[in-house]
Amino acid sequence: MTSSPPGASETDLGRKRRARKIGRVLAETHPDAHCELDHSTPLELAVATILSAQCTDKKVNEVTPKLFARYPTAAAYAGADRGEMEELIRPTGFYRNKTDSLLKLGQALLDRYDGQVPGRLVDLVTLPGIGRKTANVILGNAFDVPGITVDTHFQRLVHRWRLTTETDPVKIEHAVGALYDKRDWTMLSHRIIFHGRRVCHARKPACGACTLARLCPSYGTGPTEPAAAAKLLKGPRARDLAAAAGVDPELVPAQAVAAEVP
Numbered sequence: 001m002t003s004s005p006p007g008a009s010e011t012d013l014g015r016k017r018r019a020r021k022i023g024r025v026l027a028e029t030h031p032d033a034h035c036e037l038d039h040s041t042p043l044e045l046a047v048a049t050i051l052s053a054q055c056t057d058k059k060v061n062e063v064t065p066k067l068f069a070r071y072p073t074a075a076a077y078a079g080a081d082r083g084e085m086e087e088l089i090r091p092t093g094f095y096r097n098k099t100d101s102l103l104k105l106g107q108a109l110l111d112r113y114d115g116q117v118p119g120r121l122v123d124l125v126t127l128p129g130i131g132r133k134t135a136n137v138i139l140g141n142a143f144d145v146p147g148i149t150v151d152t153h154f155q156r157l158v159h160r161w162r163l164t165t166e167t168d169p170v171k172i173e174h175a176v177g178a179l180y181d182k183r184d185w186t187m188l189s190h191r192i193i194f195h196g197r198r199v200c201h202a203r204k205p206a207c208g209a210c211t212l213a214r215l216c217p218s219y220g221t222g223p224t225e226p227a228a229a230a231k232l233l234k235g236p237r238a239r240d241l242a243a244a245a246g247v248d249p250e251l252v253p254a255q256a257v258a259a260e261v262p
Helices: 012-029 042-051 057-070 074-078 082-092 095-113 132-142 152-160 169-177 182-198 226-230 238-244 254-258
Strands: none
Touching: 012 182, 012 238, 042 057, 042 095, 042 132, 057 082, 074 095, 082 095, 132 169, 132 182, 152 169, 152 182, 238 254
């Protein structure tokens, strides 16, 4: 007799227990999980997060050193020359809209918050260029206020794990948040995003080289044969990820280790 897949006819308590197990495995799988946007102040993180829309974190991190040096304060952003700023952030894409957001952000911070980034969700979401997802990134990583960041990776994975059927990001945030202790929200978000970028890809997840295989109702969405799955792992720890899943790390090709994480 075969056992039912994880998530089949699951009670609320069963889902919560499985969610907690997923959280523990992710903590073991991705001990290096962190915010991948380089920053040293709340303002820098706010700016980097605005730039990250439709752009890789790697590209943002290439652009921000010059940008942060040129505009160290909210006043500097508010008084910036539009053309100069556009040229600095052009590589991140949508640079005209992003420049508009940064100029307005600087002015709003000056007008309403004495030039400082506020540390409350209710205030952050009123600022130009900052929605709820961005606000939670800022709260969790600049102010140590627990927050869940529902980006495309997060949405994809919690749906594959059947932790929620909600599709609205705010409803997803609340539904998943209810499964975990609040103190764990920020790191949980990082670990899920790390897993989505390195293992559980949108088109072809590395099911056969995933540490969550036994807990995942969607196991089999991608290749389950270890050799095929190992080739799909990405990033500098790809071979460690394979080993953690019980797969021979030598099956991970060099180009996967060197691959840019999406």
